[in-house]
Amino acid sequence: MRNILVGLSGLAIALTATVALAQSSPAPAAAPMAGMAMPAKPSVDKTTISDILANPVAKAIVDKDLPGLTADPRLQQAMGMTLKDIEPYSDGKIDDAALAKVQSDFDAIPAP
Secondary structure (H helix, E strand, O other): OHHHHHHHHHHHHHHHHHHHHHHHOOOOOOOOOOOOOOOOOOOOOOOEHHHHHHOHHHHHHHHHHOOOOOOOHHHHHHOOOEHHHHHHHOOOOOOHHHHHHHHHHHHOOOOO
């Protein structure tokens, strides 16, 4: 019983110190891993569809260049894929020329 009480008091002290530290120190900013650059703009062959749809500017480009794609209910199954990945499943609606147009528009997005 005494060991349990000693353990609980030690836990309480540790939690108090953690809370005090969390309140006094700002969280460090997230930094990219060494050697890895953060992508500045979306890419048809590297950015997942879920990330494209989460970006209002990129989504608007896809809506313009690939009409109807974002409204297609099958797209939910491809959220972890890229636009290039779903090209073979598009019944010819997405081809290299369409992807080149989307990429060109992505490249024209002003840097933040």
